[in-house]
Amino acid sequence: MAEERVLMKGNEALAEAAIRAGCRCYFGYPITPQTEIAAYMSKRMPKIEGGVFLQAESEIAAINMVYGAAASGVRAMTSSSSPGVSLKSEGISYIAGCDLPCVIVNVQRGGPGLGGIQPSQSDYYMATKAGGHGDFHLLVFAPASVQDMADFAVWAFESADKYRMPAMILSDGLLGQMMEPVVFPEISSAQPEKPWAAVGHNNARPHNIINSLYLQPDELEASNIQRFERYEVVKREMASAQTYLTEDAEIIVTGYGATSRIIRSAVNAARKEGIKAGMLRPVTLWPFPEQAYKDTLSTAKVYLDVEMSMGQMVNDVKLAIECKRPVHFFGHTGGIIPTPAEVLAQIKALDEKIRKGDI
C-alpha cells in the first residue's frame, strides 16, 4: 500500500529514510548546511531499539565511530558538509581499505577553505577521485529532489552492503534545505549476513580481523586487484543516468543534482523555441554512467556541462564521449545558483553556432 506524502526538508527526508533502511548508528559533528540531519537523528534514534545518535568531538572522530560500528556489522552513517568531509577522508580510506559498508552524506557548500555556507558542487573531485589516500572508490549518488534524498539513502545502504564499500550521497545546500513532498520507499527488512564482522566470535569461529595493513607488497597488490575486480562489477551494475528529451537532441545539457533541475527548465524553454536540446543527468557519479553519454552521440553535436563549480565534471564527460564532440562548460561557484535563463542563453549560443556550421 502506497504511503502518504509528507512535506519535508531534504536533509530530514534523508535521515528518516536512512533509519527506515536500518541505519542504527549515526555519528556527526555540526556544520551548516547539513545540521538538520544530526538534529533529526538526535530526536529519532533514542526512540528506536538499538538506535545510536552521538555528537562526536570532530568529523575525524565521527567517521572513526562509523568505522567501528560498521566493522561490527551495523548499518552506520555520518553526514557533514565540505570542510568536514575533508577531515573524514583518512577514515573513509580506512573503511574502503577494510571493505566495510557505510553511508557518508556530503551536503556540499562552497570552497576552498572555509568557503561559504551556500549551495555548491565543488566537491565532485573529492567524492569521485580523491575521497582519501590510496587506490579505492566510493559509490557516489547524486540526488536531485527531496524524494531522491529519501530513495537514495535506502539505495546507498543496500548497495554499500551488497558490494562491501562505503557509499556517499553527494547532495548540496539547496536540496538539503528545500521542502518538497516525499513518499518513503518500501523497504525490505532483510539485511545481508555479515560473517566477517568483528563483534565477538563467541568461541565458535576463528577471530575476525578488520584491517587495511598489508606489509607484504604482493599481498597489498593482490587485495587492491581483488577490490578493483569488484569495482568492474559495480560499474556494470550500478551506473545510472536520467535522460530528458535526448532522443533527437543536438545539444545535450548535462549536470547532476540540483543543477539538473535548472537544466530541465532551460531545456523546456529551448524546446519552445524549436531548439533540439535535451538533458542528461548522471545519477551515480561513481560509477560514471559512460554508456548513457555514448548513447547520445548518434544525435548530439555538442555538449554543455553545467555545474555549481569551476567545471569539475567536464573531463568525465569528455572521456565518456571519447572527445568525439566539443564539451562546453557553464557554471557559477561560491553559492551562486545558475538560472534557467542563463543556461538557456548558453543553449541558444550553441544552437546559433550549429546553424552557422561552427560546430
Added chain:
Amino acid sequence: MILERPKSLADVSTHFCPGCSHGIVHRLVSEVMDELQIEGRTVGICPVGCAVTSYNYFTCDMIEAAHGRAPAVATGVKRANPDKVVFTYQGDGDLAAIGTAETVHSATRGENITVIFINNTIYGMTGGQMAPTTLPGQVTQTTPYGRDPRYAGFPVRICEMVSTLSGCAYAERVAVDSPAHVKAAKKAIMKGFRNQLDGMGFSIIEILSTCPTNWGMTPSQAIERVRNEMIPYYPLGVYKDMTDKGGVFGDK
C-alpha cells in the same frame, strides 16, 4: 601456570624486539581475558605503532584503527554493541599526540571501554622520534640535543590529565620493570576490564614501558631507565577510582 601460554594469545612469535614491554603487556591482557572468560565477546582495537599487528596476537576479534583514532573506533563498536567488551591498546604517540582529542572525549563521555596505554617515551615504530611523553633532556631522533621544554614543550602526563574528567572511572599508572610491578600491572588491567563488565565508565591503565631499540640500550639498561628516570617523572599509582562510588554516573 605462569609459563603456560594464555588461550587469548595466539601461538605465533611476535615481532617485538628483545626486552620490549609490549610482549609482557600482551600476555597480561590475554591472561585477564582468559580469567574473565570474555575472549569470545571481546573486540580489541589496535593502534598505529609497534602494536599495529596485535590483531595477529590477540585471539579475540580485532579491528586495526587509524593513528590515534582507536577510542573513536571503540566508541562506535561499544555504542552499537553495549553487551560486548571493547578495549583499545595504544602507544603514547597514538594516544597522547595525534589521538589526544579522541582520548579526552571518550574519557569525558564516560565511554564504557578499557584503554591499555603503553608509555615508552618515544615513537617506536617510526624509529625513535620525540613523543609527547619524551622526558626533558631525553635524546631522540628529533631531539638530538635532548628535549628542551623551552623549545619542544613539556611531557604530557595522561593519567593526571584524564583523571580530572568526570567520565573517567579509573586511571592507574603501573610499570612492568619487576615481578612485583608486573603483578600489580595485571591487577590494574584486571580491574580495568572488570570495571567495563560492571558498567563503571572509562578505564585507562598506563604502563611505563621499555623501548631498548630506540633508547639505544640493552634490555637491562632499559629496565634501569624505567626505574631511575621514568617512575620519578611519572609516579605510579591510582589517579582515579570511581568503582566504590557507583561508577561515573553513580548508578552501579
